[in-house]
Amino acid sequence: MADGTSEIALGKQDLREVTGFAAASAQEVLEIFERAHPADSRPREALDAAWTFARGGERGKSLRDTAWAAHRAARQAGTAAAGEAARAAMCAAAAAYLHPLADAHQVKHILGSAAHAARAAELLAGDDRAVGAARIGRAGRSATPVVVEVLGRYPAAPAGGGRVGELLRDLDEALRGRA
Known part of the structure; x- marks a missing residue:
């Protein structure tokens, strides 16, 4: 590659496992967004698209569109916690687009959804870092051996x-450390 980044072997099942892990992380905090914005379904739609792919659906336009919509919902959220919850859903849909580049x-x-979910929970608890650490x-x-193995193919x-x-x-x- 022109930028010196090497390619990593990455199959569709790897992507499904990573996306399922990301979706499970986002699922835990989706209610933070939905309580703040009950009429805004964009993060839920992103999460639903992620679950559909993780469970065998195709990777396509729906994932991209719902990820971008959840990103916009995060930017428009009224609270930081709701914004982080929407970002977790956005990251879940975007996980299906993990690139096979050693970058x-x-x-x-792989891990963005879990990190945003932990931050959302932390903020909801008054910025309590112990809550975020517990979520992490x-x-x-909860990460499967496949998720850990895929992560190990990438730099830190x-x-x-x-x-x-x-x-x-x-x-x-x-x-x-588990690997």
Whole structure:
């Protein structure tokens, strides 16, 4: 590749496992968004599209469209916690588009939903970092061996990203420690 990034072997079943993990993470906090915005179905639609793909559906326009719509919902959310919950749903739909490139930023496709979900829960609890750490611990325990193995094909999570980035790196380290 022109940028020096090498390719990683990645099959459709790998993508389904990663997307299922991401969807399960987002599912845990979707109600935070829905309580704040009961008439806005965009994050739920993104999550439904992610589940459909994870359970054998095709990867197509619906995933992309609903991910972008959930992203817009996050930007329009009235609270930070609701915004993070919508971002978790957006990341779940986007997980199906994990690229087979040895690029640390691809780790966000694998673990981004869990990190945003942990941040949403943290914010809902008055910015209690122990709540976020507990969510990350639960996400680490729920990751399947396939998710851990796929993650291991990629470089470690990148620096930056504020508190969500910290949560992402904490989960990344925990899962790599399982391998």
